Amino acid sequence: MNAPDGITDDTRLTPLRLIIMLFVLTLAGALGWAVCSLPEYSSGLAVTALAELSNSGVLNPVTAAVLNYRGYDTLLEIAVLLLAVIGVWSLAQAEPPAAFEPASPVLLSFMRIVLPLMILIAGYLLWIGSFAPGGAFQGGAVLAGVLVLLRLSNQDFAIWSHEVWLRFCLVLGLSVFIAVAVGVMAGGGKLLEYPRAHAGMLILLIESAALISIALTLAALFVGGRALSDEDSSSASENGVQPK
């Protein structure tokens, strides 16, 4: 079987692979047995989660779990997203826009219809997250789709060239989250312990900031490298390379 880049990835069953397969099958068997021995009905944390819902500031238990009950977990996950972008940016530089073919007129007119709708849906998902399935992660994924479409049609140079704004928006979600997490301690609470009266508003504030950061993070990963900043492009043009 030939991999697309020409490296032969042979699938023969060598003795080593047989050992790996036996090991994996044993592990799968043990895991499967453990799954089968689980009780048929278990409320898990659902009872507690629903009982505390009136204190969480939102009406959707999943959003309450993401941003209130397990807020610490989500805070660290947003930090992981930022770390991934920092990692990718330190490894690679984005392809210059000239590397792509000009977008077809069909794609461009399709985008004119669909992009405003997608931005609207992202905001709707963020808003509805407080009482129905939705939230910053879902809205962020849709908004990232907007940026990916702009990338594919070669229309997004303006977004990736404003590096100060780009970096500001990438860290916005994490900064707001940390500011709120620490800020509630001023009122006498513990870290991430939102005051009950303002919990809904604080969650919406964190989610709005996280939405922007999640969308930009996913799109930055799709672009796959640090875009040329103004300094880089000016030094590049000094070397005879056109920045645009």
Added chain:
Amino acid sequence: MTLEPYLLYALAGVGLFAIGLYALIARTHLLRKILALNVMGTGVFLFLVAIAYRSEPVADPVPQAMVLTGIVVSVCATGLALALAHRVQTTTGRMVLPENDESGA
């Protein structure tokens, strides 16, 4: 014993995890390893959602929240892994890890 729907999904999750784990260890091509990690992650997500489904009257929201954030994190991990793999390819010219280079060809 009747097969509860959640059990089918949970066992499918375990199966995906095992398939991914085998490919992660046995295959040398880096793209295959990254794909294998994603298959393993999907197995874990499927398992968590299936486990949440056992609760009555509504599904347990806590595993759902973990899957929700986990999907975005796994996409980011894949992006970083692809950037690293691309760097390995531009540096060595091969899409395999250096210690697998002889046996993998």
